[in-house]
Amino acid sequence: MKTLMKGNEAIAEAAIRAGCEAYFGYPITPQTEVLEYMSRRMPDLGRVFVQAESELGAINMVYGAACTGARVMTTTSSPGFSLMQEGISYIALSFVPCVVVNIMRGGPGLGNIQPSQGDYFQMTKGGGHGDYNLIALAPATVQEAVDLVVEAFDLAEKYTQPVMVIADGMVGQIMEPVAFPEMQEIRRATFPWALTGAKDRPHNIITSLFLNANQLEEENLRLQRIIAAIRANEVRYAEYMMEGAEIVVVAYGTAGRIVQTAVKQARAQGIPVGLFRPISVFPYPYAALDKVANTTRQFLVVELNAGQMLEDVRLATRDRVPISFFGKMGGLVPLPEEVLAEIKKLA
Amino acid sequence: MTEEVELVFSRPKSLADVVTSYCPGCIHGITHRLVADVMDELGIRERTIGIAPVGCSVLAYYFFECDFAEAPHGRAPAMATGMKRTNPDKVIFTYQGDGDLASIGTNELIHAAARGENITIFFINNAVYGMTGGQMAPTTLPGMVTTSSPYGRDVKTQGYPVRVAELVSQLDGAAYIVRRTAYNPAEVRKLRKAIKTAFQVQMAGLGFSLVEVVSNCPTNWGMAPKESLKFVEERMIAYYPLGDYKVKDEVKALK
Numbered sequence: 001m002k003t004l005m006k007g008n009e010a011i012a013e014a015a016i017r018a019g020c021e022a023y024f025g026y027p028i029t030p031q032t033e034v035l036e037y038m039s040r041r042m043p044d045l046g047r048v049f050v051q052a053e054s055e056l057g058a059i060n061m062v063y064g065a066a067c068t069g070a071r072v073m074t075t076t077s078s079p080g081f082s083l084m085q086e087g088i089s090y091i092a093l094s095f096v097p098c099v100v101v102n103i104m105r106g107g108p109g110l111g112n113i114q115p116s117q118g119d120y121f122q123m124t125k126g127g128g129h130g131d132y133n134l135i136a137l138a139p140a141t142v143q144e145a146v147d148l149v150v151e152a153f154d155l156a157e158k159y160t161q162p163v164m165v166i167a168d169g170m171v172g173q174i175m176e177p178v179a180f181p182e183m184q185e186i187r188r189a190t191f192p193w194a195l196t197g198a199k200d201r202p203h204n205i206i207t208s209l210f211l212n213a214n215q216l217e218e219e220n221l222r223l224q225r226i227i228a229a230i231r232a233n234e235v236r237y238a239e240y241m242m243e244g245a246e247i248v249v250v251a252y253g254t255a256g257r258i259v260q261t262a263v264k265q266a267r268a269q270g271i272p273v274g275l276f277r278p279i280s281v282f283p284y285p286y287a288a289l290d291k292v293a294n295t296t297r298q299f300l301v302v303e304l305n306a307g308q309m310l311e312d313v314r315l316a317t318r319d320r321v322p323i324s325f326f327g328k329m330g331g332l333v334p335l336p337e338e339v340l341a342e343i344k345k346l347a
Numbered sequence: 348m349t350e351e352v353e354l355v356f357s358r359p360k361s362l363a364d365v366v367t368s369y370c371p372g373c374i375h376g377i378t379h380r381l382v383a384d385v386m387d388e389l390g391i392r393e394r395t396i397g398i399a400p401v402g403c404s405v406l407a408y409y410f411f412e413c414d415f416a417e418a419p420h421g422r423a424p425a426m427a428t429g430m431k432r433t434n435p436d437k438v439i440f441t442y443q444g445d446g447d448l449a450s451i452g453t454n455e456l457i458h459a460a461a462r463g464e465n466i467t468i469f470f471i472n473n474a475v476y477g478m479t480g481g482q483m484a485p486t487t488l489p490g491m492v493t494t495s496s497p498y499g500r501d502v503k504t505q506g507y508p509v510r511v512a513e514l515v516s517q518l519d520g521a522a523y524i525v526r527r528t529a530y531n532p533a534e535v536r537k538l539r540k541a542i543k544t545a546f547q548v549q550m551a552g553l554g555f556s557l558v559e560v561v562s563n564c565p566t567n568w569g570m571a572p573k574e575s576l577k578f579v580e581e582r583m584i585a586y587y588p589l590g591d592y593k594v595k596d597e598v599k600a601l602k
Contacts, residue, residue, distance in 0.1 A: 064429030
């Protein structure tokens with residue numbers, strides 16, 4: 001059975017179904033409905049909800065709870081995500097799991113509250129200080145957001161790392177019919193690293209401080225091994241009308257969804273065009289896109305930013321095939337017709 | 348002939364048998380011992396989680412034999428909030444210095460207290476950033492020379508010290524807020540009692556507890572340990588009066 005639901009509320013319900021034990025958040029448009037939904041549902045279920053004093057507070061509450069092995073999440077939007085970078089960097093080298101959802105809005109600075117993909121670099125290239133990359137999953141629809149949020153909790157625990165869900169204001173605000181998975185009860189997995197009280201074992205320490213350079217390098221190498229495993233195992237992407245596509249449009253999230261409509265319209269007009277839509281923007285589907293470059297003559301990258309994923313497309317295809325870019329900033333979202341016009345220029 | 352020997356003094360089980368990173372004569376060592384001693388007495392070591400700050404006590408997790416996390420600078424009260432809310436059966440304490448708690452971490456401190464988080468904070472106030480080499484802290488006394496107030500703290504341009512115990516005691520969520528010190532044995536005993544009460548407040552679910560410890564920094568103050576204790580007694584206490592700033596009625600009823 002499907003329920004008609006706003007993206008943000010669906011993301012909240014998805015986390016609850018995934019057994020999220022505690023939620024810590026701070027109001028910021030366009031993600032605030034997640035916070036509001038959690039403030040109603042979590043206490044009802046006997047779970048933890050705290051409205052933090054800031055995004056710094058929220059991510060560190062997440063950090064604290066995660067250290068004890070709890071399934072825990074926070075959600076925010078771009079300026080708040082910047083504030084969380086400090087905590088996320090610490091969590092990455094602490095090797096504890098959590099889920100962070102960024103409902104991106106227009107930037108830089110205070111920007112505005114319209115949909116954007118301006119945080120792509122921050123979400124996929126580390127974001128905070130130090131060497132790390134985190135799984136970043138980019139849903140294009142509310143249903144996909146639900147599925148990826150549920151999956152994010154499992155991935156976080158599998159890799160003992162924060163997992164990012166990178167959605168834009170459109171995914172957060174749009175209403176669509178969605179199906180939810182079965183409710184998972186809260187269960188505390190027995191992680192050997194978790195701070196559960198030093199009973200019948202030596203005390204556990206969770207820290208990201210390693211004053212000895214050799215030891216810090218070892219911890220970094222451990223992190224890089226995890227990232228290598230993520231690159232090897234967690235690549236996700238979708239293809240649409242790729243058969244015989246001479247022109248391939250690369251887009252993710254809401255941009256990917258708009259492109260899908262444009263591709264359908266273009267195909268109806270006999271233009272051989274397809275859509276390649278990365279779902280994991282980290283790890284990026286480099287190999288798959290590289291393969292696509294063997295059979296296409298032209299790429300078009302469409303983003304709600306100045307061309308951030310564009311760099312990954314160039315990296316994947318090593319500039320063997322010409323790449324055009326069509327982007328909107330300032331929270332503007334292109335119409336399918338505008339994308340179609342761009343495709344026609346290349347046909 | 349054998350003689351019965353009774354052990355009357357030993358290292359607390361909650362205190363690790365390691366050399367600490369603290370300077371000789373520093374009150375950190377005394378406070379660590381007291382916290383560990385009280386954990387032993389209350390039998391809570393196996394269900395206590397500590398949170399270390401950024402500062403001189405950044406490595407506190409090596410010195411206590413309980414589970415420990417290391418917080419980003421100033422964020423320990425937020426981490427403690429996340430831990431306690433998801434683990435109400437555990438005893439959660441943070442151990443923070445003045446730079447950590449009274450400067451970069453004021454927001455986290457104030458709001459944890461305002462929410463009445465059922466956590467315990469041990470706050471070591473020695474009026475300088477010790478670990479980074481003795482810079483001016485929010486708690487540096489007026490006129491005090493530090494490496495970043497070389498002409499002495501001028502309140503006209505560098506502001507006034509923050510009195511944490513007074514500040515936090517104004518919040519309704521605060522249950523037990525006291526200021527103690529450790530410059531002589533009598534004060535050490537009072538400090539130990541306050542540490543015990545603070546833990547008991549949390550164990551009874553009565554809300555936010557904080558013990559401010561007016562401390563010394565022989566190294567960065569450029570004083571011999573004994574001289575630094577005299578400075579605490581004469582100068583620090585004058586600005587940071589000892590006392591009970593907030594003791595809720597339910598706390599008074601604790602026995």
